[in-house]
Amino acid sequence: MPSAVPQAAPPAAAPARRKPLLLHPAAKVLLFVAALLPLAWYVWGAVANTLGANPAEALIRGMGDWTLRFLCLTLAVTPVRQWTNTPALARFRRMLGLFAFFYGCLHFLCYAWLDKDLLLSDILPDIAKRPFILVGTLSLLLMLPLAATSFNRAIKALGAPRWQRLHRLVYVTVLLALLHFFWMRAGKNNFAEVGVYAAIVAVLLGWRVVNALRRKRATA
Amino acid sequence: MLFLKDRGFQHPAASEITPRTVYEQRRRLLQLMAAGSGGLAMAGWAARDAMAQIPRPNKLAALPGARSTVPGATTMEKLTAYTDVTTYNNYYEFGTDKSDPARAAGSLKTRPWTVAVEGEVKKPRTFDIEELLKLAPMEERVYRLRCVEGWSMVIPWVGYSLSELIKRVEPTGNAKFVEFVTLADKKQMPELGSHVLSWPYVEGLRLDEAMNPLTLLAFGLYGEVLPNQNGAPIRLAVPWKYGFKSGKSIVKIRFTEKQPATSWNHAAASEYGFYSNVNPNVDHPRWSQAKERRIGEDGLFAKKRATLMFNGYEAQVGQLYAGMDLKKLY
Numbered sequence: 001m002p003s004a005v006p007q008a009a010p011p012a013a014a015p016a017r018r019k020p021l022l023l024h025p026a027a028k029v030l031l032f033v034a035a036l037l038p039l040a041w042y043v044w045g046a047v048a049n050t051l052g053a054n055p056a057e058a059l060i061r062g063m064g065d066w067t068l069r070f071l072c073l074t075l076a077v078t079p080v081r082q083w084t085n086t087p088a089l090a091r092f093r094r095m096l097g098l099f100a101f102f103y104g105c106l107h108f109l110c111y112a113w114l115d116k117d118l119l120l121s122d123i124l125p126d127i128a129k130r131p132f133i134l135v136g137t138l139s140l141l142l143m144l145p146l147a148a149t150s151f152n153r154a155i156k157a158l159g160a161p162r163w164q165r166l167h168r169l170v171y172v173t174v175l176l177a178l179l180h181f182f183w184m185r186a187g188k189n190n191f192a193e194v195g196v197y198a199a200i201v202a203v204l205l206g207w208r209v210v211n212a213l214r215r216k217r218a219t220a
Numbered sequence: 221m222l223f224l225k226d227r228g229f230q231h232p233a234a235s236e237i238t239p240r241t242v243y244e245q246r247r248r249l250l251q252l253m254a255a256g257s258g259g260l261a262m263a264g265w266a267a268r269d270a271m272a273q274i275p276r277p278n279k280l281a282a283l284p285g286a287r288s289t290v291p292g293a294t295t296m297e298k299l300t301a302y303t304d305v306t307t308y309n310n311y312y313e314f315g316t317d318k319s320d321p322a323r324a325a326g327s328l329k330t331r332p333w334t335v336a337v338e339g340e341v342k343k344p345r346t347f348d349i350e351e352l353l354k355l356a357p358m359e360e361r362v363y364r365l366r367c368v369e370g371w372s373m374v375i376p377w378v379g380y381s382l383s384e385l386i387k388r389v390e391p392t393g394n395a396k397f398v399e400f401v402t403l404a405d406k407k408q409m410p411e412l413g414s415h416v417l418s419w420p421y422v423e424g425l426r427l428d429e430a431m432n433p434l435t436l437l438a439f440g441l442y443g444e445v446l447p448n449q450n451g452a453p454i455r456l457a458v459p460w461k462y463g464f465k466s467g468k469s470i471v472k473i474r475f476t477e478k479q480p481a482t483s484w485n486h487a488a489a490s491e492y493g494f495y496s497n498v499n500p501n502v503d504h505p506r507w508s509q510a511k512e513r514r515i516g517e518d519g520l521f522a523k524k525r526a527t528l529m530f531n532g533y534e535a536q537v538g539q540l541y542a543g544m545d546l547k548k549l550y
Contacts, residue, residue, distance in 0.1 A: 046520055052319060053308035053515050054371060117523055122508075130506055187491050187506055189416045190316045 022088035031092055035099045038066045039106070056114035063107035064136075068181060068197055070100035071174045075204040094150055097170070101147040104140045104177075132183035139176035142169050171208075174201055274360065274376045276443040277302040283440035285358035285378040290433045292536040293361040300373035302442050304516045309449045310367070311468055312416050313409035320411075321449035327408050328469065330453040339475035340395035343388070349453050353439060356384035360443070361436055361457075366498045366531045368462035370524075372512045377457050378440030381433045391427065391475050398430040399423075399480035400456060401472035417483050423467040424480035424494065425458065426540075434459055434536055460533040462496045493550040497541065498531035502550050 021027065042062050045051040051058040077093040080086070116122040127133050146167055149155070155163045178201055182194045276282060279302075288294060311321035314328075333349040347355075358378050366372045386398075404420030406412045412419050429435065436457040439446060446452040451468025458466050464484055474480075484492035491505055500510045511524035530537055541549075 053304035054318070054513065055520050056513060057371075059520075114520065115524075126508065129503075132506055183506070187488055187504075188316065189487055192316075192414070 022086065022091070028091065028095065031095055035070070035095070038062070038103075056110070060107065060110040060114060063103055063110050064181070067100055067103040067107050068174075068177055070096055070103055071170070071177060072197065072200050072204065074100055074170065075174060075201070079204060079207045098147060098150055101140075101143045104143055108137070108140055132180055132186075135176050135183065136180035139173050139180055142173045142176065146170060146173075171205060174205075274299065274362075274443055278444075280444040280447060282443060283358065283378050283445045284443055285360035285440070288359035288361045290359070290361070290381065292434060292533055293359070293363070295362050295364055295374060295532070297362075297364065297374045298517075299362065299376060300514075301516050305373060305375055305441065306447045306449060308373075308515060310369075310463065311449055311451070312414075313404070313411055313419070313421070314449065315411050316414075316416060322447075324410055325448035327410070328403075328448040328452065329408060330448065330469075333453050333471075335454060335470055336472045337385070337389050337474075338472070339399075340392045340477060341475050342390035342392060345389065347385075352385070352437075352454060355388070356380040358439070363434075363436070363457055363459035364531050365457070365459065365463055366512060366527065368464060368492070368496065368504060368509075370507055370509070370512050371515055372525075372527075373515050375457075376442055377436055377438045378443065379436045379438035379457070382435045382437045382456065383431045383433060385437060385473075386431060389475075394477045395427055395475040397476045397479050398425050398427060399472075399474040399476055400425075400467040400470050401474065402467045403469040403471050417487055420471075421467060421483045422480060423456070423465055424476075424482050425465070426479075427475070428540055429458070429537075432537055432540065434533060460498055460530040460537045462498060464492070465496050495541075495546070495549050497546065497550075498527060499529060499546055499550070500527040501529075502547055 042051070042059055046055055046059060049055065074093060074096040077089055077096065081089040112118055112123055116126065127137050146169060149158060149163060149166060158166065178194070178198060181197065182191070185191055185194050307322045308318045309321040310318065311325065314321040314324040331349065334346050335349070335352060336344075336346045338344040357380065359380055360376055360378055362374060362376045364372060365375050400423045402421040402423075403409070404412055425435065436459075438451070438455050438457045439453065441447075441450060446455065451466075451470075454470050455468045456466040456470065479494055482492075482494060484496075485494055498509075503509050509527055512527045513524050514522070528534070
């Protein structure tokens with residue numbers, strides 16, 4: 001998918017009427033602040049004790065929810081950009097991806113701290129023994145190389161095609177994250193929410209598959 | 221040097237411990253006597269046993285109970301706040317989120333209400349709820365409640381031993397198990413359309429488990445009738461088993477020869493066994509059961525506490541499982 005290379009499209013390519021808003025220097029700052037709002041909400045809730053009877057569980061789950069949401073948002077950038085013919089959207093993808101990683105780390109930290117008292121002797125056997133924890137951990141680990149190579153010089157050093165191949169790991173990441181969520185809920189046969197995310201991910205990845213097939217046919 | 225084998229937490233029988241409320245009252249008595257108002261204090265002291273010791277939240281109709289004399293029936297641990305007990309619930313007929321039942325269970329009508337008792341009994345009959353309320357004297361019992369999900373509470377229930385009811389219907393020699401069927405009414409329960417479980421919710425006990433004096437037919441908590449989300453108007457409380465074994469809003473009790481097919485066992489047999497005794501040594505496939513989080517305890521960073529065998533009721537119920545492999549019969 002050559003269109004996924006994160007070099008921002010030249011401003012001239014954007015339709016004139018969308019240009020001022022999305023290309024405004026404040027747009028990224030606004031997104032950054034907005035992306036921190038869920039965290040602020042949970043931190044406030046923890047301090048003010050408004051997270052319900054089991055605040056630890058609320059925090060762990062909340063951070064997990066937002067990891068999945070940011071992964072979906074990141075994956076939505078390219079399709080939405082093409083559907084709406086808004087190339088400038090690409091500017092925000094890196095930040096969304098990094099926030100997915102950020103919330104993923106917080107999710108793990110909350111689990112390790114609030115659920116396992118930061119005891120490696122509890123955490124490591126838990127990861128080894130329980131497939132859904134293992135899958136969640138893998139999903140987080142897969143984001144690590146993506147976050148580590150998210151800056152411009154890494155793209156140059158790797159070369160765009162290689163960088164892009166590496167960053168396709170995000171597809172595996174989101175599928176593992178979804179499986180992690182599915183397994184977590186499986187014991188109670190409670191799949192309503194999982195279904196919503198699965199549908200969104202199916203559209204976002206399905207669109208890419210269809211695109212790739214079309215391109216293959218066009219070049220054949 | 222003498223090495224003692226670690227046998228885990230050796231809890232004293234509840235009857236040997238002075239209840240917190242009682243020793244606090246004693247201290248207050250001493251303070252009052254020191255202050256010269258001993259006479260007044262004595263009146264309160266004398267009335268102690270007649271009154272429920274736990275303050276009522278004054279939300280629902282009063283349902284007082286005398287302090288239970290059943291061994292193990294009154295744990296001394298700090299009570300979980302009424303708000304937490306009544307807003308953090310699993311009652312899937314009203315939604316799968318813990319906060320759903322408190323919000324949605326208002327649609328449950330608890331009057332009129334009957335409980336049909338049938339199956340392998342000499343005197344099958346249907347009880348009206350008013351009749352059940354008067355069947356035996358109400359007792360206040362403070363039980364630990366351990367959820368299979370790894371959290372726990374301490375709840376002051378009001379009710380009487382299920383055995384009181386069982387004695388009156390006279391099980392036949394064929395009765396080996398007791399099945400509890402709970403209400404499933406689409407008009408009152410918005411989530412019955414979901415496929416989370418097959419409704420109605422069914423749970424079961426072995427007859428000797430059901431006859432154990434700790435097995436409580438509960439009608440209230442915190443000195444008041446049960447809130448709907450906690451299983452009004454009548455539910456079970458089986459303190460040494462995971463919470464889901466204690467069915468809510470019971471409408472039928474059947475005595476059977478064969479082990480009943482229970483809802484969670486039917487939904488995921490590898491995760492929820494028939495017995496479901498609280499057991500820190502047998503993990504749930506997806507999480508350890510060694511520790512638990514006490515709801516409302518000391519803030520966000522409170523350490524989890526070690527889960528006790530049979531939820532701390534081993535002295536009272538351990539003999540029911542003598543010789544059984546609890547790893548297989550989980």
